[in-house]
Amino acid sequence: MPFESFPFVIGWELTLACNLRCQHCGSSAGQMRTNELTTDEALTICNQFPELFVKEVDFTGGEPMMRKDWTTISRHLTGMGITTKVLTNGILLKPDIIPHMKEAGISGVGISIDGLEKTHDRIRSRPGLFKEIMAGIALLQKNDIPASVITTANSLNIRELPALMNQLIEHGVPQWQIQPVFAFGRVLESPALRFSRDEYLMLGKFIHDFSPQAQSEGLTISPADSFGYFTGLDTREPPWGGCPAGWVSCGITSDGRIKPCLSLPDVYTQGDLRKRTLWDIWFDETAFSFTRGFARDNLGPNCSSCDMGGQCKGGCSAMSVGYTGSFHNDPYCFHAICGKNQPVLKRT
Amino acid sequence: MVSKPSIHVIWQNTVYPWWWKVAYLILHENFGDLVTNPVDEAFGRAINAHVNAYLNKGTMPPTEIAATVMNLADDVMAGRKMTIRAGDYIAVQNYMKKTAAGK
Numbered sequence: 532m533p534f535e536s537f538p539f540v541i542g543w544e545l546t547l548a549c550n551l552r553c554q555h556c557g558s559s560a561g562q563m564r565t566n567e568l569t570t571d572e573a574l575t576i577c578n579q580f581p582e583l584f585v586k587e588v589d590f591t592g593g594e595p596m597m598r599k600d601w602t603t604i605s606r607h608l609t610g611m612g613i614t615t616k617v618l619t620n621g622i623l624l625k626p627d628i629i630p631h632m633k634e635a636g637i638s639g640v641g642i643s644i645d646g647l648e649k650t651h652d653r654i655r656s657r658p659g660l661f662k663e664i665m666a667g668i669a670l671l672q673k674n675d676i677p678a679s680v681i682t683t684a685n686s687l688n689i690r691e692l693p694a695l696m697n698q699l700i701e702h703g704v705p706q707w708q709i710q711p712v713f714a715f716g717r718v719l720e721s722p723a724l725r726f727s728r729d730e731y732l733m734l735g736k737f738i739h740d741f742s743p744q745a746q747s748e749g750l751t752i753s754p755a756d757s758f759g760y761f762t763g764l765d766t767r768e769p770p771w772g773g774c775p776a777g778w779v780s781c782g783i784t785s786d787g788r789i790k791p792c793l794s795l796p797d798v799y800t801q802g803d804l805r806k807r808t809l810w811d812i813w814f815d816e817t818a819f820s821f822t823r824g825f826a827r828d829n830l831g832p833n834c835s836s837c838d839m840g841g842q843c844k845g846g847c848s849a850m851s852v853g854y855t856g857s858f859h860n861d862p863y864c865f866h867a868i869c870g871k872n873q874p875v876l877k878r879t
Numbered sequence: 880m881v882s883k884p885s886i887h888v889i890w891q892n893t894v895y896p897w898w899w900k901v902a903y904l905i906l907h908e909n910f911g912d913l914v915t916n917p918v919d920e921a922f923g924r925a926i927n928a929h930v931n932a933y934l935n936k937g938t939m940p941p942t943e944i945a946a947t948v949m950n951l952a953d954d955v956m957a958g959r960k961m962t963i964r965a966g967d968y969i970a971v972q973n974y975m976k977k978t979a980a981g982k
Contacts, residue, residue: 535965582922582972810976814969 534823537584538813542782542793545573545595545604551620554654555645555683555724557715557794557853560593567785570600572805576787577607579809587614589641591793593785596623602635609636616641618681622660624667629674639677641708642668646688647695654687654724668702679706684734685724692737700748707745709738710756711863713794714853731863735764756794757847761839762865773844777801777819791819794849821858822848831860839866925975926963930955943974 548563549556568576580588588608595601595617605615617632618641632640645654648661671678680699684692692709699707711734712724726734735758742752759765774792776782782793787804789812790797801819802812812818821829827841833855834845845851846861854862929948932938934955940948947967954961963971 533966533969535969537965810972814973 534814534816536778538779538781538809539584539586540780541580541585541588542780543588543590543595544592544783544785544793545590545601546598546785547593548597549593549620550597550622551594551655551657551660552717553620553645553656554717554721555685555712556717557713557849558593559716563593564784564786567598568787570603572787573600573604574607576783576804576809577604577611577613580608580613581611583809583813585613587616589616589618591618594620594623596628598785602631605635605637614638619643620655620660621664621667622657624664624670626670629670629676632671632676633674637676639679640671641679641681643683644680644695644699645683645685647691647698650688650691654685665702668704672703678704679708680704681708681710683712684709684726685712686726686730687724689726689730689733689737692734693741696741696745696750696752700745700750704750706751706753708753708755709734709758710754711758711850713757713849715794715796715849718853726863728863728868732764732865732868734758735762735865739764739766757850757861757863760843760846760864760866762869764865764869771843771846773825773842774822774846774848776848777822781813781819789813791822792849795852799852825859829859831855831857833860833862833864833867837866922968922971922975926951926971941974943977944971947971 544558546563546567547558547560549560552561590601590605592598596619601617605617608615615635615637616639617637621642621644624640624642642664644661644664645651651661651664652658668678668680682688682692682695688695696707711726711731712718714725718724734754738752738754738758745752754765754767759767760771765771776791776795780792781801782790782795783804784790784793784797784800788797788800789802789804789809790800802815804812822844825844830837830840830845831851833851834840834843837843843866845859846864848858850863851858851861926948929940929944930951933940933948933952939945944967947963947970950967951961951963953959
């Protein structure tokens with residue numbers, strides 16, 4: 532059957548330049564890429580989105596707001612009815628940025644907070660950043676710009692999540708996305724950040740046990756990326772159905788290449804927007820084959836004997852590749868850790 | 880003359896709503912299993928021309944999009960709202976791109 536889906540959500544690495552050097556950065560961001568897109572090239576790419584029914588573009592990086600024309604790109608997209616959001620480390624959230632955010636028409640800002648003050652500032656290698664970010668969140672709230680918090684959970688901050696939750700509630704943060712750390716980029720130089728299996732299980736239990744309390748106090752906790760699968764700890768409905776990269780989403784690098792997911796290394800590039808259109812790359816019969824062409828035989832040793840393997844397809848692609856070097860072999864899995872003692876949810 | 884059609888692309892069970900929550904770093908709105916999207920003006924004009932030519936002049940559409948055009952013509956004749964499935968939308972876009980490139 533021919534492929535018939537569209538990239539509804541695109542993650543766009545506007546620049547790889549960053550004003551931080553975070554220990555857990557999977558992109559090893561810092562310096563911009565050597566040949567990043569010009570404004571005209573970026574706008575030309577934007578013009579290709581409507582025919583592919585792109586609904587939302589999430590600007591990431593590096594630090595996306597370091598790119599001087601980010602508001603121009605955002606405004607161009609919102610003018611075509613496409614939602615834009617910005618994922619930021621928070622340093623630039625000062626009063627002078629607010630008019631630009633309003634002008635850009637963004638629908639929300641995701642701000643990274645990776646633990647309590649001491650841990651966050653240590654991971655981000657910038658003393659005082661935590662306080663700056665909290666002030667930035669207050670600034671966004673004051674100006675009616677929706678702000679959510681994103682935490683990359685790791686071995687250093689996993690035990691701080693309950694206390695961090697309370698702080699976010701106190702600051703009136705409505706949404707908190709939590710995702711486990713990947714083994715790419717600088718994480719390879721900081722093995723202490725990586726989860727043990729027990730710590731990964733702690734993450735599942737925290738989200739499961741604390742979400743109702745958080746919800747009752749106005750904070751929605753949302754697990755993302757590699758979180759699951761098929762146990763009572765992961766009760767999202769409908770349950771996981773395989774990596775969405777290349778099915779309903781993709782990533783654009785700052786030099787115009789298409790990746791299934793920005794978390795994956797550049798070696799998984801599927802095409803170059805300087806040479807081909809997004810339409811041609813997206814519908815190329817050979818593109819995104821690791822997800823689109825999945826067969827149960829592709830499951831790696833971590834997943835091959837799993838009763839849910841056919842539906843799960845081996846979990847998160849980035850987690851699987853980062854920790855095992857191959858797709859469909861995600862080692863972080865509640866179902867595997869817990870065995871069959873947890874109730875298995877089946878797709879209905 | 881057939882009135883200008885109101886064309887919508889409809890996906891049937893091809894969109895999995897949970898993906899919107901895990902695909903990237905910010906929460907996304909849920910989508911239902913059936914998603915309707917407006918198509919762009921150029922696409923609508925092209926389809927309109929072929930459907931009109933088929934219904935009013937008996938002109939057979941190009942092979943690549945014949946099934947799509949005739950299905951839409953059936954919708955018109957039956958008084959139904961014209962709908963086009965995702966696969967047919969892709970086929971028509973590919974045809975338009977090919978003809979625009981002079982291939």
